[in-house]
Amino acid sequence: xxxxxxxxxxxxxxxxxxxxxxxxxxxxxxxxxxxxxxxxxxxxxxxxxxxxxxxxxxxxxxxxxxxxxxxxxxxxxxxxxxxxxxxxxxxxxxxxxxxxxxxxxxxxxxxxxxxxxxxxxxxxxxxxxxxxxxxxxxxxxxxxxxxxxxxxxxx
Amino acid sequence: xxxxxxxxxxxxxxxxxxxxxxxxxxxxxxxxxxxxxxxxxxxxxxxxxxxxxxxxxxxxxxxxxxxxxxxxxxxxxxxxxxxxxxxxxxxxxxxxx
Numbered sequence: 001x002x003x004x005x006x007x008x009x010x011x012x013x014x015x016x017x018x019x020x021x022x023x024x025x026x027x028x029x030x031x032x033x034x035x036x037x038x039x040x041x042x043x044x045x046x047x048x049x050x051x052x053x054x055x056x057x058x059x060x061x062x063x064x065x066x067x068x069x070x071x072x073x074x075x076x077x078x079x080x081x082x083x084x085x086x087x088x089x090x091x092x093x094x095x096x097x098x099x100x101x102x103x104x105x106x107x108x109x110x111x112x113x114x115x116x117x118x119x120x121x122x123x124x125x126x127x128x129x130x131x132x133x134x135x136x137x138x139x140x141x142x143x144x145x146x147x148x149x150x151x152x153x154x155x
Numbered sequence: 156x157x158x159x160x161x162x163x164x165x166x167x168x169x170x171x172x173x174x175x176x177x178x179x180x181x182x183x184x185x186x187x188x189x190x191x192x193x194x195x196x197x198x199x200x201x202x203x204x205x206x207x208x209x210x211x212x213x214x215x216x217x218x219x220x221x222x223x224x225x226x227x228x229x230x231x232x233x234x235x236x237x238x239x240x241x242x243x244x245x246x247x248x249x250x251x252x
Contacts (some may be wrong), residue, residue: 074246093240
């Protein structure tokens, strides 16, 4: 229950990225209610990689898998300098509208929507790898574990 | 993809996905509108931070002239996004029945 694909750097790749995640959910009969959250996190991380990656950076790889009752997604960007998005500061979301800014909202929301996220950087490969997990509801987690071979059943 | 259709009396029907690739199209459409604008979101499946940016910019432009944005038919998922971003405090949001 895993998938892997590379995508050209740019917003024009978003449609094919969403097709990739949607096909994974359909193929593995996963709970479609968490697909918008997975897509949201993927889009925000991907567009940040596009925005801050170097001009010589290669396509961005996306890996998706079912792990321990959750969907785990990794975005891998090679040929770039370190950029740990998990350390991005929260933004002010309670002030008056005049003080509100859209910048930073994406990562602020990813932090709240996913269950965990982790950043690793390989100096040797000049490669950033950011991974997040979003858990299924418990009933779906049992079904996913069963499909994996029954070794990761969740109560 | 995102579908944008005028439904009369300041109402705009959105359907599909409002992501970073589609947001410039909606921004250009909303930039032409004045006054009270209702966005029918009953068929809007998805919004990212780029879409939130469009709503914020539009609301900031409309308010000084006495206008504002109103969102109707907002799904549970979109309500969560608006809540976590604090947009439920700066936009008029009507949940889906």
